[in-house]
Each structure stands twice: as structure tokens, then as C-alpha cells.
Amino acid sequence: MSFWIYNQGLGIPISEKSLLVERKTLPLSELTNTSKIHSTEDEAHHKPIHETILKSELPAISTQSQKQKLFNSEYQSENKKRRQLVFVAEQIMSSPVFSLSAEQTVESARQFFVEKGFRHFPVVGENKRLAGILADRDLLNLMAARGHSADDASVDSIMKRHVLTALVSTDIREICRVMFSRHIGALPILNEDRALAGIITRSDILRTMIEHGPFELWA
Numbered sequence: 001m002s003f004w005i006y007n008q009g010l011g012i013p014i015s016e017k018s019l020l021v022e023r024k025t026l027p028l029s030e031l032t033n034t035s036k037i038h039s040t041e042d043e044a045h046h047k048p049i050h051e052t053i054l055k056s057e058l059p060a061i062s063t064q065s066q067k068q069k070l071f072n073s074e075y076q077s078e079n080k081k082r083r084q085l086v087f088v089a090e091q092i093m094s095s096p097v098f099s100l101s102a103e104q105t106v107e108s109a110r111q112f113f114v115e116k117g118f119r120h121f122p123v124v125g126e127n128k129r130l131a132g133i134l135a136d137r138d139l140l141n142l143m144a145a146r147g148h149s150a151d152d153a154s155v156d157s158i159m160k161r162h163v164l165t166a167l168v169s170t171d172i173r174e175i176c177r178v179m180f181s182r183h184i185g186a187l188p189i190l191n192e193d194r195a196l197a198g199i200i201t202r203s204d205i206l207r208t209m210i211e212h213g214p215f216e217l218w219a
Contacts, residue, residue, distance in 0.1 A: 002170040003178065004190065006130050006163045011194055016174050019164070020181045085212075089175060090168035092208045093189045093198030099124050100155050102131050107151035110139055120186035122196055123159045130188055130196050132159035165190050168197055172208075175200060 003019060004011045086092060099122045100109055112121070113136050125131035138158050142150045165188045166175055179187060179202070191197040 002167055002174060004165045004167075004194075006165055006188075007161055011165075014164075016178060019178045086172060086208055088168065089166055089170045089172060089189050089200060090198070092172060092204050093168070093200045094204055095189075095198035097122060097188075097196055097199050099196065100134055100159075102126075102154065102156040102159065104155045105151060106139065106142060106153045106155065106158065109134065109155050110143075113139065118201075120199070120201065122163075122188045122199060123155055124196065128195070130163060130165065130190070131156075132161045133163050133186065133188060134159045135185070163188060166200075167192070172205075176205060179205075 003014050003016060005014050006012075098112075098116055098118065100112065102123050102125050104112075109121075113119075119136045121134050122130055123132040123134055134155055138160070142153070142158055146153075164178070164182065164184060166178075168189055168191050170189075175187060178184070179200075186199055186201045188196060189198040189200055
């Protein structure tokens with residue numbers, strides 16, 4: 001089995017078919033005109049590859065067709081350096097994993113969220129095994145209900161104990177289907193010994209699409 005449900009440290013294998021829920025999609029409506037997003041400071045550091053190639057020192061070429069051939073070969077050569085085929089969770093997961101301790105206070109967990117800037121953290125128990133997962137919205141809900149009186153509460157008291165996980169060898173397409181179907185924003189990844197090895201979030205998937213595309217999309 002590629003997916004496991006962890007509840008109070010006990011792992012139960014679960015099939016992908018039982019996780020998937022059929023979702024109906026609406027037909028695309030006509031796109032409206034949108035204005036161009038203004039460039040940012042980061043744009044100067046992420047120029048398209050063709051700008052870099054065109055501005056490099058190329059040998060003198062007599063015809064436009066020769067220039068285009070050279071440009072294409074340079075472009076393909078540069079792309080091969082940057083891209084690789086991606087198949088399994090281990091290739092795109094964030095690792096090593098920042099995690100919380102089940103014994104930590106809610107206040108220390110809140111500070112950790114602010115410091116690292118992430119939205120989900122796995123929670124580990126005394127044996128360093130996965131014990132749960134905590135999302136920033138769990139903290140927000142608690143603070144809204146109890147205010148600062150919740151600061152001394154433990155992470156163990158508010159974390160989600162019923163955690164869906166996947167193995168490092170799980171196919172990325174399976175992970176995408178399950179995360180979409182189950183409305184999951186983050187999925188802890190375990191190694192073959194069932195120890196926490198990484199985590200995959202929606203951001204990891206989007207980053208992979210940007211860095212390792214193009215993809216063939218079918219509708």
C-alpha cells in the first residue's frame with residue numbers, strides 16, 4: 001500500500017481507491033480581459049532563459065535560419081541542465097522536516113509558525129514517530145475561542161491525530177489525486193521504516209510544475 005492512516009502512532013494501510021471521491025467540474029467560462037501584473041524586484045533575478053541566451057556572446061552568423069538553429073540548440077542544452085523527470089514523492093518532498101513536539105505549548109508552536117512561515121507541521125512523540133499534524137488554522141481557531149488563556153495548552157491537545165501519510169516511493173500523480181479529492185493541504189511522507197522522511201504541500205507540487213514542466217493536460 002502507498003498510503004497509510006496514522007492514529008495515535010499506529011499505522012493502517014489504506015487503498016487509493018477508498019480515498020478518492022468523485023468530483024464534478026463545471027465547464028470553463030469565457031476568459032475576461034485582465035491587465036498585466038506589474039513586474040517586481042524579483043523579476044530581475046528570474047529572467048526568461050531566452051533573454052540570457054540572446055544576450056550571451058554568440059559567434060557571428062550570416063543567416064537568420066542559422067541563428068535560430070543555434071538558439072534552439074543552446075535553449076535545449078540549457079533546459080537539459082535544469083530539468084529532470086519526476087515520478088515519486090521522494091523527489092519533490094521538503095526534507096529534512098521541521099516538526100513540533102507533542103509536549104510543546106501552543107504559544108511556542110505559534111512562534112514557530114511565525115518564524116518558519118509554514119502552514120503545516122508534523123507532530124512527533126517521544127519516540128520521534130509521527131503522532132499528528134498541526135495546521136495554522138488549528139491555532140487560529142483555538143486563539144479565537146480562548147484567547148491568551150490557550151497559550152499554556154499543549155500541542156498534543158489540539159493537533160489532528162488521524163493523519164493520512166504516503167511513502168517516499170508513492171507516485172506523485174496518486175498523491176495529487178488524493179490531496180485534491182480529500183482537500184488536503186499537506187501530506188507527511190514516511191520512509192520504508194515508517195519514520196518521518198519529509199512532507200509534501202500544495203506549494204511543493206506547484207513548484208515542481210514550474211521547474212519541471214511542461215505537462216500534457218487532458219480535459
